[in-house]
Amino acid sequence: MxxxxxxxxxxxxxxxxxxxxxxxxxxxxxxxxxxxxxxxxxxxxxxxxxxxxxxxxxxxxxxxxxxxxxxxxxxxxxxxTIPRPPPPEAGEMTVSYLVSPDGSRSECRVETAVGAALTMVAKADPCKNTAGFSRGFVDQAGKPVARRVRSTVKVEVLPVP
CATH class of the missing domain: 3.30.2420.10 (TonB)
Incomplete structure (x- = not known):
């Protein structure tokens, strides 16, 4: 089994x-x-x-x-015995993608992956989700513009005082 x-x-x-x-x-x-x-x-x-x-x-x-x-x-x-996941490990991952004026996402890339984040990237590609947004960004004049969005996820494992 x-x-x-x-x-x-x-x-x-x-x-x-x-x-x-x-x-x-x-x-x-x-x-x-x-x-x-x-x-x-x-x-x-x-x-x-x-x-x-x-x-x-x-x-x-x-x-x-x-x-x-x-x-x-x-x-x-x-x-x-129910399989239990291992405890979390420290790591950090930065992902960026382009948001077009219509809200669609493209050009996703993992910019950095350190520690446990390397394992996370290997198991599930964070760029697989290509769902867009209800709208894109606009500049100060209200004109639709593209923007690159960067997101960082950080996992820390800290001692308990």
Whole structure:
């Protein structure tokens, strides 16, 4: 099981637990049945446990005294723990973009990214959002003009006194 396997409804409900299961394994090493022996307390986690094991698990078949492959059983448990993000790290990022007189955005670029901001840029490009504004800028005479907008996001991790 990986964090990507966590059932979305269990994540939303903040559910965690341990699911104990008993498998029956056929002579071909494939799971033929999965029984929940102790519930995690969440039907979603329990059902997902058996669904994933049926799809993914492969076993070396049990053998009888003559060496022939036979059915067998396997007991184990899965601890479902909600994946937690790591604590914030210090960093800073500056992004700029051009706002046209009609309010549309273009020419977005990351000007600087330091520390944790490098990771943020790698995961989600801040220039992907190209949504514009309801209007652009005007000069002192009221004439529509383009402007470059620069935004800096700074994350500081400070000791608590």
């Amino acid at each position: 990986t964090t990507a396997d966590y059932p979305p409804d269990a994540l939303r409900a903040n559910l965690e637990g341990v699911t104990e299961f008993l498998l029956t394994v056929g002579p071909d090493g494939m799971v033929t049945s999965c029984q929940i022996k102790a519930s995690s307390g969440s039907p979603s986690l329990d059902v997902t446990t058996c669904d994933l094991i049926r799809r993914r698990a492969r076993f070396t078949p049990a053998r009888d005294p003559s060496g022939a492959a036979v059915s067998g059983t396997y007991f184990n448990r899965v601890r479902w």
